[in-house]
Amino acid sequence: MERTAYRLADIVARFGGQVMGDADTRVQQIGTLEHATAGQIAFLANAKYRSQLEGSKASAVILSRADVDATGLPRIVCDNPYSYFARLSAFLNPLARYVPGVHPSAIIGKDVQISAQAYIGPLVTIGDGAVIGEGAVVMAGCCIGEGVTLGRNTRLYPRVTIYHGCLIGSDVIVHSGAVIGADGFGIAMDEGRWLKIPQIGRVVIGDHVEIGANTTIDRGALDDTVIEEGAKLDNQIQVAHNVRIGAHTAIAGCVGIAGSATIGKYCRIGGSAGILGHLQIADNVEVASFTLVGKSISEPGSYAGIYPFSKNDEWRNNAVHLRHLGDLVKRVKALEKEIATLKGEKV
């Protein structure tokens, strides 16, 4: 498509910051310092990439006051280049528009309310009594269960499933393959067989939440599973029944969160981390990738528990002793006693 080019002067008028160099420089897209071409604006948000300024073919650069003299390129100086870049990029790359209406191949149930301003794509199924808000976009192949509510401007990419009764807020984005509201893993052993426990809670998702591809969020067993507003979930995350994820918490890919865990606001959970069931995690907690949180965390801060990797044989030679670490500690204690005795004897 034909892109519009904007003058740096226009950009700072809209987003703030200050132009250094030719304010009439026009840009139409964002690029990396390394690969930007003419007509693109790059950004420097991390000092370690400063060397890339040299030789960058970008027409302009977004950077902080600290780096203002690091290049002769036309530039926009601002406090937070990364969020400035994010805002500018969102302006230059708006979400694809969809003409409102229901595709004739969609299968719509009884008593469904679909806003005249919503888009329902091909081969979508919507169960009885669902409510689809203004500006909502439901792409090809999505399956919306009975009585589901989708808020305003919420966008489901192709092949999302939402089970019956779930409540999805406004301005939510759900990526392809995500499954919201499947049964939680509730079973009870009874005379040698597992009994299935009906999962009668819902999933309730707040506004401005984003959910990644193939992520699964189970419905509550009795009460609801809740994702608070502004939380951001990456791909292939498993959220078990009755979990609560606090507002504006960001969770990287492949994390597993066990039943009834409660995670605070503004937390950051690294990729492939795990959180055991029935734990409480305070606000502003950061968990490293690959770390299992095995007990509640009441203090904000950064936590980790990762086995350091090394060459295979080196790892083997060290790891074997982990099975005897307790004995080693006893042996050291014994040595300390012996030394004390030897010294004592010399008195």
Place this chain on the structure above:
Amino acid sequence: MERTAYRLADIVARFGGQVMGDADTRVQQIGTLEHATAGQIAFLANAKYRSQLEGSKASAVILSRADVDATGLPRIVCDNPYSYFARLSAFLNPLARYVPGVHPSAIIGKDVQISAQAYIGPLVTIGDGAVIGEGAVVMAGCCIGEGVTLGRNTRLYPRVTIYHGCLIGSDVIVHSGAVIGADGFGIAMDEGRWLKIPQIGRVVIGDHVEIGANTTIDRGALDDTVIEEGAKLDNQIQVAHNVRIGAHTAIAGCVGIAGSATIGKYCRIGGSAGILGHLQIADNVEVASFTLVGKSISEPGSYAGIYPFSKNDEWRNNAVHLRHLGDLVKRVKALEKEIATLKGEKV
């Protein structure tokens, strides 16, 4: 929907146990001690929640003889409150019923046998020669391959894929996004390129198995991949080719099981655990979350291998020494020798 209310007297007549307090108390739904409202019955299965009895708004409670005096509420006393709750909840919350028939938008292949008592939802595809049993429910967007057999009362939630030739038992539940029978990861290196090894086995799933959302179970390379009856698999589990999972084994979310591993009956595998290929695991083995089982387990019991988490800098200060644990052990041994010598000299 309008729910029926049942007297406690009716409930014990059906499920056993003993009523204390007003046997005419009517309940129509299950609730938690914390959030139950009038008309709901809660349960106490774990002493640590006993304090929630006080102030619970439940109309009645299910509890064990040990807790019989812990509340004045009308109550049902039984041996196993949790399984009692499970059975009562299943009675109060039966699976949604589907009117038998094939939705006109479904695409049905040649020589397909569909029971007149089965439900085939919208936009389902069924390959040639498939057999769909009595009472089976195949929800929107499922893709059933050629020659697949679905047993009686088996239920596929939306967007399940079953590849050709797989055999699914009766009373099986498969949740949305699950993929059963995709090719196993079989490759052979040949002159710098990977050759694909055809995966000609099937997946065979026993009766009363439940499979979670976005779980994947690969078909066998030559022989079959087998999930025995009553096994329960949570979401996002990966089961590789030629794995065998024993009857009534329960596996939590995000577990990965490598090729040709054999897991016994009544095992419990914790979330995000892993099991390497070609291992045997005995019956009644419990594996903790986040634990990699790297060799066969012949003894029943509980096993774990988890790196304990801590504050990030504390973790760092300790973990660095793991790369030298072997040396540390040598140093301790040397010290023990020196001490022995010093003591000897004093004789």
Place this chain on the structure above:
Amino acid sequence: MERTAYRLADIVARFGGQVMGDADTRVQQIGTLEHATAGQIAFLANAKYRSQLEGSKASAVILSRADVDATGLPRIVCDNPYSYFARLSAFLNPLARYVPGVHPSAIIGKDVQISAQAYIGPLVTIGDGAVIGEGAVVMAGCCIGEGVTLGRNTRLYPRVTIYHGCLIGSDVIVHSGAVIGADGFGIAMDEGRWLKIPQIGRVVIGDHVEIGANTTIDRGALDDTVIEEGAKLDNQIQVAHNVRIGAHTAIAGCVGIAGSATIGKYCRIGGSAGILGHLQIADNVEVASFTLVGKSISEPGSYAGIYPFSKNDEWRNNAVHLRHLGDLVKRVKALEKEIATLKGEKV
């Protein structure tokens, strides 16, 4: 279906190797030594299964010169029995053929180019401007975004999603539930809220790549995410934005690869391993299952970092000391000093 039987003589004429025993022996399928029946040919690629030769009901066996005398069965002797088996199995089990054409239930956008030799299955959606190559197979329920290109003979199993603009090479196989080109996890914190960073790169996949069920590969933030030719990805792998995976690298199930990581050629990554963002991994690196690669690897070789599992209480008694490993090292150092002093005093 009716299978053709081939004489061992015909097979070696086609694939090389040497027949020992009756060259007129006919086989029509591959089997394992353990379960092969008459008319099947088994293979011995690993000495530890040699004992299975005895009593095998296979009509013939593929094995190496080293094992030539290990059985009296008719046999094919070759240098690499495993790749020989792979080639023969591919010959005996060709990919299912699909009659070219577009199923009437498919929804095709504007300006789409579909080769007359391609197959588009039922309930597929294809966005405007997509290009589908000769011999391509797109099975039921796939969603192909606008402007996507699928190369020759590329095969998508049911319910694959490919987002707009992605470029898929030739002879690629993508299994059910995979999602290619969803937004990378790009967010910037700004005054207490996460701003979404538009993901405007693509996913570019080379020829002869295979991608497993429910694997997710995110589109690049600004530049592209790249999977080079011949790479093989198993199920439920998460590939974040701007990752590059080198040619002929094989990755087992459940691996997570964080943003902008670069993995070399001919690497092998074990199941459930993890690779942190912005790392470089050299060619020919092997990473063990369950290992987190936390810094770049410049040397080929095998690497691991796995906590060894043991009985639960044994693990507990040892693991508790990991939180004090630094102190233990200090105590040992102190002891070494004391001993040195004591010895000195005796001089």
